[in-house]
Amino acid sequence: MKRILLLHGYGQNAAIFYKKMSAIRKQCGKDCEFVFVEAPIVLKPADLPQNLASIGAAEAIVEESAAPENDELVARGWWLRNNPDTMDQCITYLRDLVANQATPYDGVFGFSQGACAAVLLTSMLEHPGAIPGFTSSGDASHPPLKFCIAVAGFRPMSPAIDTLMAQGVNTPTLIVQGVNDQIVGAERSQTLIDVCPGARVEKHEGGHFIPSKATWRQFFASYIRLEDYAASAIVPSPNPLLTGSGASTPAVMSRPPSR
Numbered sequence: 001m002k003r004i005l006l007l008h009g010y011g012q013n014a015a016i017f018y019k020k021m022s023a024i025r026k027q028c029g030k031d032c033e034f035v036f037v038e039a040p041i042v043l044k045p046a047d048l049p050q051n052l053a054s055i056g057a058a059e060a061i062v063e064e065s066a067a068p069e070n071d072e073l074v075a076r077g078w079w080l081r082n083n084p085d086t087m088d089q090c091i092t093y094l095r096d097l098v099a100n101q102a103t104p105y106d107g108v109f110g111f112s113q114g115a116c117a118a119v120l121l122t123s124m125l126e127h128p129g130a131i132p133g134f135t136s137s138g139d140a141s142h143p144p145l146k147f148c149i150a151v152a153g154f155r156p157m158s159p160a161i162d163t164l165m166a167q168g169v170n171t172p173t174l175i176v177q178g179v180n181d182q183i184v185g186a187e188r189s190q191t192l193i194d195v196c197p198g199a200r201v202e203k204h205e206g207g208h209f210i211p212s213k214a215t216w217r218q219f220f221a222s223y224i225r226l227e228d229y230a231a232s233a234i235v236p237s238p239n240p241l242l243t244g245s246g247a248s249t250p251a252v253m254s255r256p257p258s259r
Helices: 014-020 022-031 085-098 113-126 159-166 186-195 214-224 229-234
Strands: 002-007 032-037 107-111 147-151 173-178 200-204
Touching: 002 014, 002 113, 014 022, 014 032, 022 032, 022 214, 085 113, 085 159, 107 113, 113 147, 113 159, 113 186, 147 214, 173 186
Parallel strands: 002 032, 002 107, 107 147, 147 173, 173 200
Antiparallel strands: none
């Protein structure tokens, strides 16, 4: 069974993301375990755009008086762009999220800011010594992931992770872009591709969401079930006629060190 960590987008939470991933979860079947987790920061109205639907968080609650411990619809985020300290909080949270797992995660699947967090976690597990305090012994308590799926993501910008990002991500990574995404456009998406030089890039015709038409559901399920993610080219593109889609991970690429 494949075990996958799911990281929701900015303004969403685990319950909202669980519902949005329903069709893909069903396509993957019982041989995949999806673990949905909450981002660490409870967002306030000032932290969010007026149009929550634009970021896929129309269901979220953002009232000042919301009780996050009781309400499954409270908006959350992984860090705040205008508060550098929250990136350190995110790093610590991600570290603790995967620490001492009885059954390690095979991969991670993130959307929007959650896609950024997914790539960040993937890189930290490849290079556990790159961020001071991430480990006490130089080795992470979780092995490097086998794959990372990042939908509508971009490179996280923070001095706290510049050294880490400069080392690049060697773990097989699938990057999915929406050609009509008004939140994370092509230029912003390219910043993520630049730190994942071996990534497979797929595009869909839509905007800021995870594509879930039948062809995409089948594609995600086939990708997740792979035994060798470095050879993901064996999984046909869900949108081969869209220019720029289907740039595949090389069949041979450097792998993260075993631990």
